Amino acid sequence: MPELPEVETIKNEISPYVVGRKIKSVEVLTPMTVARPSPEEFKKRITGRTITDVTRRGKYIFFHLSGGDDVLMAHMKLAGALLANPAPGKHTHIVLHLDNDTTVEMRDPRKFARMWLENDESAVADKLGPEPFDKDFTVKKFGGILKKRKAPVKAVILDQALISGIGNMYADEALFDSRIYPARPADSLTPAEVKKLYTSIRKVLRKGIEKKGASVRDYIRPGGEHGSAHTDFLVAHGAGNKCPGCDGAIERIVVRGRGTYICPKCQPEK
DNA sequence: CCCGGAACCTGAAGGC
């Protein structure tokens, strides 16, 4: 599922195909995949524009366009993909035809993924919490966020308005790396635990980016390749596996309605 | 403001 490392990889790998290219035509095969404006208006507003840059914020991708303030946004949600010059396939919802004979397709078997236009990237960016790798995202700032919440620590690090980019898989990996039970109230973490979790979050995300994302299920890169980050996962989606830290087994529990993988011995409830 | 839960959607997996 596309989280920060997967979206970062998509952004990096789609950029060479699209930056500096003009959008010649647009096909909307599934109207609901265009969140706004209407599919007709969407097509009209982006046709003829040149993609000047591609950036990422949280799990969102921004395609910056020439000649105006419109930003073309994309979110993969659970199973979306952006593919460059793909082989014919199913679940294609939007196709961009570029002036270098490149085609970019948004595909998603679940139909959750969306593309849309905003006047300015701040319309989305301003609602998101800090990027985990930002200079101003310090241990102190992270501690301040956790201290104010009684919700499970996992729910807090998944909240995009508080910290952006972390999803279910990397949350589990980070909490295991820190040996913290995911349902602990966020404000109950000791300063040492806050620091450890801060470090673990950045560690698992960095590793995920290095491995081009985790292909646990549907995630594929713009060229069609899989990522390999999941081969390094220690707990995520690993119920029944042996815990790498002790002789116990990984268990699946539910925290705030989310499937959550833990080692009950290494991450005690307290 | 804070917190929790349902809804959105459909392929895959499990049950009988």
Next chain:
DNA sequence: TGCCTTCAGGTTCCGG
């Protein structure tokens, strides 16, 4: 064999 049910998960919306 195959039908039916349940599950997964990012975000948004709604209720307490």
